[in-house]
Amino acid sequence: MKFSAFPVVRRLQEGVDAVLSLFFPGVCSVCGHTLVQGERFICTACLADFxxxxxxxxxxxxxxxxxxxxxxxxxxxxxxxxxxxxxxxxxxxxxxxxxxxxxxxxxxxxxxxxxxxxxxxxxxxxxxxxxxxxxxxxxxxxxxxxxxxxxxxxxxxxxxxxxxxxxxxxxxxxxxxxxxxxxxxxxxxxxxxxxxxxxxxxxxxxxxxxxxxxxxxxxxxxxxxxxxxxxxxxxxx
Ligand SMILES: [Zn+2]
Incomplete structure (x- = not known):
């Protein structure tokens, strides 16, 4: 893959993640609580105490x-x-x-x-x-x-x-x-x-x-x- 393609791939990936998260919100990788819209992998509370x-x-x-x-x-x-x-x-x-x-x-x-x-x-x-x-x-x-x-x-x-x-x-x-x-x-x-x-x-x-x-x-x-x-x-x- 050409290096210049990385940002495009990342944006696509983020778009796919955003759509998937509407249906499968996932859980925080630290505390296990269900993530809300806009959160990825780590909930806001756990990010605040990172x-x-x-x-x-x-x-x-x-x-x-x-x-x-x-x-x-x-x-x-x-x-x-x-x-x-x-x-x-x-x-x-x-x-x-x-x-x-x-x-x-x-x-x-x-x-x-x-x-x-x-x-x-x-x-x-x-x-x-x-x-x-x-x-x-x-x-x-x-x-x-x-x-x-x-x-x-x-x-x-x-x-x-x-x-x-x-x-x-x-x-x-x-x-x-x-x-x-x-x-x-x-x-x-x-x-x-x-x-x-x-x-x-x-x-x-x-x-x-x-x-x-x-x-x-x-x-x-x-x-x-x-x-x-x-x-x-x-x-x-
Ligand atoms: Zn958390």
Whole structure:
């Protein structure tokens, strides 16, 4: 699809959503209440209490905590705080596991609106799923998020630059150092020419220790002269 076609597709999609919502209003992805006309995915009350991160990009401390020992991105952009006790965590479950592709793009566009004017990257690289996992799930949630961001930021998506070669890497119960070691070399650079000399904005759903994103950066850096920023919907507190 040509990049210039994105805004048209988005407007069509919004039109279809608006018509469908008249007949199937849907429920708020956070509190579960029925949505009213004009609301999409999240009700007005939940939007009013949305746990936005403090700034449109996270400060040096948040970046150093996660990336201090390896390649350090120039900025870490996040939309909201991920707290296991909060209903807003359901947004990430929905984006990841409940086949809610449009919610991913919607939250991606919210994140991009916050970042606009404060990001000098020139292409989006969604963190790849293993091809088998992507086939089973039917989509890659990071790519859906990037699709919501691309038209707002005016950037192209390079989803073919990187491929994931190992799946089922559980990070549960591991320390930060173990998590970084655990995901080392799970990504392989497939199209170096797509990212060489560019400022890449890596996109993922949630950032915890930054191990997965670090592994992506290490693989992409082999293309030569690559700069990095990172954008994730949620930051674990
Ligand atoms: Zn709600």
């Amino acid at each position: 746990p936005f991160t403090d700034a449109d990009f996270d400060g040096e401390q948040a970046v150093n905590e996660r990336f201090g020992s390896g390649i350090c991105p120039e900025a870490l952009h996040t939309l909201f705080y991920y707290n296991r006790d909060s209903d807003y965590r359901k947004l990430i479950y929905s984006v990841k596991y409940y086949s809610n592709r449009r919610l991913g793009a919607y939250l991606g566009s919210m994140l991009a609106e916050r970042m606009k004017g404060n990001c000098t990257a020139d292409c989006l690289v969604p963190v790849p799923l293993h091809p088998r996992r992507e086939r089973d799930r039917g989509f890659n949630q990071a790519l859906e998020i990037a699709r919501g961001m691309a038209p707002v930021l005016g950037m192209e998506i390079c989803s073919d630059a990187l491929v994931r070669v190992r799946d089922n890497v559980s990070q549960t119960g591991k320390s930060t150092a173990e998590r970084h070691e655990n995901v080392r070399n799970i990504f392989v650079l497939r199209r170096p020419e797509r990212v060489a000399g560019r400022h890449v904005l890596l996109v993922d759903d949630v950032v915890t220790t930054g191990a997965t994103v670090s592994s992506c950066m290490e693989a992409l850096a082999a293309a030569g002269d690559v700069r990095f920023s990172v954008a994730c919907l949620a930051r674990v507190v």
